[in-house]
Amino acid sequence: MRIAVQDANVLIDLELAGLFDLWFQLGVETHTTDLIKSELEDGGHVQALAYFKSGQVREHGLSFEELDQVSELEREVGSKAKFNDCSVLFLAMKLDAMLISGDKALRKAGRARHVEVHGTLWIMDQLVAGKVMTGEIAAAKLEHLLSLERYLPAEECQIRLKKWRQS
Numbered sequence: 001m002r003i004a005v006q007d008a009n010v011l012i013d014l015e016l017a018g019l020f021d022l023w024f025q026l027g028v029e030t031h032t033t034d035l036i037k038s039e040l041e042d043g044g045h046v047q048a049l050a051y052f053k054s055g056q057v058r059e060h061g062l063s064f065e066e067l068d069q070v071s072e073l074e075r076e077v078g079s080k081a082k083f084n085d086c087s088v089l090f091l092a093m094k095l096d097a098m099l100i101s102g103d104k105a106l107r108k109a110g111r112a113r114h115v116e117v118h119g120t121l122w123i124m125d126q127l128v129a130g131k132v133m134t135g136e137i138a139a140a141k142l143e144h145l146l147s148l149e150r151y152l153p154a155e156e157c158q159i160r161l162k163k164w165r166q167s
Contacts, residue, residue: 002027002098003029003030003031003095003097003098004028004031004097004099004118005030005031005088005092005097005098005099006030006088007032007088007099007100007101007102007103007106008039008040008043009103010100011032011040011057012040012048012150013102013120013152014120014123015045015047015048016144016148016150017141017142017145018141019123019127019141020047020048020056022127022133023123023127026126026130026132029058030051031058031059031091032059032088033059033060033061033062033087033088033091034059034061034062035083035084035087036087037059039084060091062091066090066094070086070090071083073086073089073090073109077106078105080105081103081105081106081109085101085103085106086106088106089106089109092110092115093113093115098115098116098118099116099117100117100118100119100120100122101117101119102119102120102151102152119152120145120152121142121152121153121156121157121160124138124141124142125160128164128167134167135163135164135165135166135167136164138160139164139165142161142164143161
């Protein structure tokens with residue numbers, strides 16, 4: 001089974017677009033850190049948090065030693081990636097898992113460390129390719145995310161909208 005470690009932005013995108021149940025149909029084991037769960041709690045993301053309670057999103061608490069390693073990673077990545085975001089890169093490396101993040105600096109740091117890196121649009125691509133969701137529904141969900149001013153690459157979104165509407 002493939003393992004994915006997700007950051008807060010991607011988990012929020014899945015919640016806002018109503019994609020969690022579809023995502024789990026792909027059979028990818030989903031993990032994140034307790035720091036990301038705290039961000040979701042602070043933001044009141046009740047739907048996303050329900051998947052922690054059900055065990056479908058697996059939460060990892062990090063030891064003091066691991067937190068030190070995350071801090072070192074944060075220094076290496078630079079000021080553009082937050083500590084919590086660096087915790088998911090650390091976890092992806094620890095689990096030899098793919099990293100699913102919308103954070104540009106974090107994605108770059110992941111690639112530099114030979115971590116497979118994807119984002120929300122990749123998840124939607126997988127849902128369409130796996131016939132879990134039609135292109136028409138994917139386009140509607142992406143338009144919804146864009147209407148909420150989610151941080152998604154504009155050009156890539158337009159390419160997918162055009163492609164999905166034609167499918």
